[in-house]
Amino acid sequence: xxxxxxxxxxxxxxxxxxxxxxxxxxxxxxxxxxxxxxxxxxxxxxxxxxxxxxxxxxxxxxxxxxxxxxxxxxxxxxxxxxxxxxxxxxxxxxxxxxxxxxxxxxxxxxxxxxxxxxxxxxxxxxxxxxxxxxxxxxxxxxxxxxxxxxxxxxxxxxxxxxxxxxxxxxxxx
Amino acid sequence: xxxxxxxxxxxxxxxxxxxxxxxxxxxxxxxxxxxxxxxxxxxxxxxxxxxxxxxxxxxxxxxxxxxxxxxxxxxxxxxxxxxxxxxxxxxxxxxxxxxxxxxxx
Numbered sequence: 001x002x003x004x005x006x007x008x009x010x011x012x013x014x015x016x017x018x019x020x021x022x023x024x025x026x027x028x029x030x031x032x033x034x035x036x037x038x039x040x041x042x043x044x045x046x047x048x049x050x051x052x053x054x055x056x057x058x059x060x061x062x063x064x065x066x067x068x069x070x071x072x073x074x075x076x077x078x079x080x081x082x083x084x085x086x087x088x089x090x091x092x093x094x095x096x097x098x099x100x101x102x103x104x105x106x107x108x109x110x111x112x113x114x115x116x117x118x119x120x121x122x123x124x125x126x127x128x129x130x131x132x133x134x135x136x137x138x139x140x141x142x143x144x145x146x147x148x149x150x151x152x153x154x155x156x157x158x159x160x161x162x163x164x165x166x167x168x169x170x171x172x173x
Numbered sequence: 174x175x176x177x178x179x180x181x182x183x184x185x186x187x188x189x190x191x192x193x194x195x196x197x198x199x200x201x202x203x204x205x206x207x208x209x210x211x212x213x214x215x216x217x218x219x220x221x222x223x224x225x226x227x228x229x230x231x232x233x234x235x236x237x238x239x240x241x242x243x244x245x246x247x248x249x250x251x252x253x254x255x256x257x258x259x260x261x262x263x264x265x266x267x268x269x270x271x272x273x274x275x276x277x278x
Binding site: 126127128 | 240243249253254258260261263277
């Protein structure tokens with residue numbers, strides 16, 4: 001039997017060392033219009049700014065409700081088709097149910113000092129986060145810049161988004 | 174717990190340099206921490222935020238969220254980020270000699 005030499009300690013490849021560098025920019029996409037679909041992206045954007053990380057927020061499809069003047073304070077928890085909520089479908093479909101669950105959840109969030117969506121969006125903008133709406137979705141829903149809250153800087157294309165996301169991380173929610 | 178010596182004082186700190194014993198703090202130490210974090214001088218506006226953070230921690234046992242900071246310290250969010258560009262909640266806490274704020278907001 002021949003003895004093989006013990007391999008030396010592997011050297012970490014330069015590409016892997018890249019992953020240890022701190023994140024300096026994130027571009028977050030919010031694509032859903034339920035309460036639980038909007039908040040993760042907002043928490044991530046605000047959290048990024050709190051760490052001094054540059055943050056872009058891109059709202060597309062029903063995610064745009066979070067930054068539309070007439071929809072912002074009407075965003076609800078999905079009580080149908082949301083098995084994780086633990087509410088039986090027929091119960092969840094009753095009129096007023098999603099409003100009730102939403103109010104309960106928002107009460108709890110307020111206790112934890114999590115702002116309602118309108119205030120949160122403005123907070124992120126005031127912290128230096130940059131907010132954009134998706135042109136394709138805007139065209140699909142027949143919207144205009146004036147329909148959006150002031151915090152939204154511009155309506156941009158997916159190509160514009162990729163350009164501004166370059167060099168950073170992209171987070172899809 | 175690691176110790177850091179600053180201005181001839183031994184400070185109990187965590188790995189990131191947050192004071193673990195707020196009573197070891199002084200205004201001179203605050204100014205020194207600020208300098209090390211690229212804030213060469215603490216203006217009255219900086220002090221307003223730092224004092225608010227420290228007082229809230231000492232009263233309630235936890236640091237205020239950035240939301241509360243913006244609403245109740247007398248300095249709004251926009252100005253907070255101008256004064257402390259790399260994150261007001263964390264930096265004001267560090268300068269104020271209180272442990273690192275826990276929480277996502």
